[in-house]
Structure formats: C-alpha cells, structure tokens
Amino acid sequence: xxxxxxxSFLLLHGIQxxxxxxxQWTATVPTxxxxxxxxxxxxxxxxxxxxxxxxxxxxxxxxxxxxxxKIVSTNxxxxxxxxxxxxxxxxxxxxxxxxxxxxxxxxxxxxxxxFYFRIxxxxxKSFSYINQAVSIDVIRNPPPPSLxxxxxxxxxASCSVSHTCPSIPPQFTWSRTxxxxxxxxxxxxxxxxxxxxxxxxxxxxDFNVTLNCTVQYRGKKEVTSSMILM
Ligand SMILES: *[C@@H]1O[C@H](CO)[C@@H](O)[C@H](O)[C@H]1NC(C)=O
Ligand SMILES: *[C@@H]1O[C@H](CO)[C@@H](O)[C@H](O)[C@H]1NC(C)=O
Ligand SMILES: *[C@@H]1O[C@H](CO)[C@@H](O)[C@H](O)[C@H]1NC(C)=O
Ligand SMILES: *[C@@H]1O[C@H](CO)[C@@H](O)[C@H](O)[C@H]1NC(C)=O
Numbered sequence: 001x002x003x004x005x006x007x008s009f010l011l012l013h014g015i016q017x018x019x020x021x022x023x024q025w026t027a028t029v030p031t032x033x034x035x036x037x038x039x040x041x042x043x044x045x046x047x048x049x050x051x052x053x054x055x056x057x058x059x060x061x062x063x064x065x066x067x068x069x070k071i072v073s074t075n076x077x078x079x080x081x082x083x084x085x086x087x088x089x090x091x092x093x094x095x096x097x098x099x100x101x102x103x104x105x106x107x108x109x110x111x112x113x114x115f116y117f118r119i120x121x122x123x124x125k126s127f128s129y130i131n132q133a134v135s136i137d138v139i140r141n142p143p144p145p146s147l148x149x150x151x152x153x154x155x156x157a158s159c160s161v162s163h164t165c166p167s168i169p170p171q172f173t174w175s176r177t178x179x180x181x182x183x184x185x186x187x188x189x190x191x192x193x194x195x196x197x198x199x200x201x202x203x204x205x206d207f208n209v210t211l212n213c214t215v216q217y218r219g220k221k222e223v224t225s226s227m228i229l230m
Pocket of ligand 1: 189
C-alpha cells in the first residue's frame with residue numbers, strides 16, 4: 001500500500017518535472033551583469049523548448065548569441081563572426097544539455113547589449129529568446145580591493161576582489177615578501193571572488209609602514225589598497 005502510494009507520487013512529480021522544464025520557450029539569464037572594461041564576462045544561460053510531438057530524436061542544435069541582428073557568438077565552429085566580436089567570444093555551453101553559456105572577452109564600452117540567445121533545431125523549430133535579454137553594465141574603474149590584517153605572532157593580511165572572469169582571475173602583488181596563497185570561489189552565477197593571503201613573521205621595521213596590495217585585472221586595469229601596520 002505505502003509503496004504503491006510512493007510510486008504514484010514519484011510518477012506524478014516526474015511528469016510535472018518534464019512538463020515544467022520542457023513546456024515553453026524560456027531562457028534563464030541574468031538581466032544585468034556589472035563587469036569591468038577589458039575583462040571577460042561569462043554569461044550563464046540555460047534554455048528550454050516545448051517537447052516535440054513527434055518521437056524523432058533531435059541531434060542537431062545551432063546556437064547563436066545576438067545583438068539586434070548581429071551575431072555575437074555561435075557554437076558552429078566554421079562560422080565567420082563579424083570583426084567586432086571575432087576572437088572575443090566563446091560559446092561555452094553544451095546545447096544538447098540546454099546550456100547556452102557564453103564568454104565575452106576584452107569588454108568594450110560599447111558591449112552593453114542587450115544580448116539574446118537564439119536556438120535553431122533543423123529537425124524541429126527555431127526560436128529567439130528576445131524577451132530574456134542580458135545587458136552588461138561596463139565599469140570603467142574597478143573598486144579598490146578590500147584589505148584586512150590580523151596581527152598575532154604572525155601577520156596575516158587578506159586582499160580580496162570580486163570579478164567576472166574565472167578563467168583569467170586577477171593577479172595580486174604585495175609590497176612585502178611572505179607566504180602567499182590564493183583562493184577563488186563563486187559568489188553567484190556570474191561573479192567570483194578571489195582572495196590573496198599574505199603571511200609573514202613581522203620585524204620591528206614592519207610596523208608603522210604601509211602594506212600595499214595591488215590587483216591587476218584581466219585587461220590590465222590596476223588598483224591598490226594600503227594599510228599601516230600598527
Ligand atoms: C543561477 O542560479 C540559480 C540558483 O542560485 C539557479 O536557480 C539558476 O538556474 C541559475 N541560472 C543559470 C542561467 O544558470
Ligand atoms: C553551463 O556550462 C558552463 C560552461 O561549461 C558551466 O560552467 C555551467 O556550470 C553550466 N551550467 C549548468 C546549469 O549546467
Ligand atoms: C604603497 O602605495 C602607495 C600609493 O598607492 C605608494 O605611494 C607607496 O610607495 C607604496 N608602498 C610600497 C611599499 O610599495
Ligand atoms: C610613524 O611614522 C611617522 C612618519 O612616517 C612618524 O611621524 C610617527 O612618529 C611614527 N609613529 C610611531 C609610533 O613610530
């Protein structure tokens with residue numbers, strides 16, 4: 001009795017799941033992504049389409065990222081992109097698993113979008129997800145990194161920034177030598193945080209002088225935060 005109930009529960013929910021993920025033409029993308037000029041940005045994207053009525057299996061997908069009528073990126077390897085986007089975009093997603101994630105590098109002031117995804121399934125239908133477009137808020141100057149210091153027997157300084165380019169994370173430079181480690185983690189679907197930690201055994205000469213952490217982002221923009229060790 002109980003097993004039977006459980007099985008029908010599973011079946012019902014299974015069917016609902018299939019309908020909700022395959023029922024409509026939807027693309028899930030952020031509305032707006034703040035990203036630094038010169039850096040790269042990964043636009044996360046997943047898409048769904050109504051289940052075809054025929055039992056024919058689909059095995060060909062052509063994906064395009066568009067800005068108006070211009071093609072920004074595609075999964076088709078031989079496609080000739082316009083000069084504006086050539087070598088600056090990479091189609092990262094796997095269309096078969098409904099992933100349309102795209103990378104845009106060397107971000108320019110003009111790369112604000114809106115960008116939208118288009119799918120073409122020659123054995124089925126094509127669709128442009130114009131109503132689910134993404135804009136980029138291109139930032140000219142990065143904010144300074146956040147710097148904090150803990151002084152015990154050792155000095156441990158942490159310098160952290162958020163960024164949008166996980167494949168080429170920011171580079172850190174410290175004004176003092178010591179043991180340096182780095183860690184990155186995802187903050188949300190389009191932002192990562194990288195932390196550089198400097199540890200050293202302080203000498204008297206280390207106090208009352210500035211300790212600098214300089215960050216260089218993808219695209220070479222640089223910014224420094226300073227602290228005086230007391
Ligand atoms: C973004 O993250 C949320 C969970 O925080 C998830 O539900 C959503 O599907 C993600 N979007 C994309 C496009 O990956
Ligand atoms: C989509 O593809 C990107 C790039 O391979 C990957 O990082 C991301 O986790 C994928 N998203 C989902 C929802 O599977
Ligand atoms: C730290 O940075 C400041 C300005 O940002 C600079 O004047 C100073 O020389 C730097 N100090 C060291 C030790 O690099
Ligand atoms: C710290 O340095 C400044 C000058 O750079 C000096 O005026 C001050 O007396 C110093 N303070 C201590 C506690 O050494």
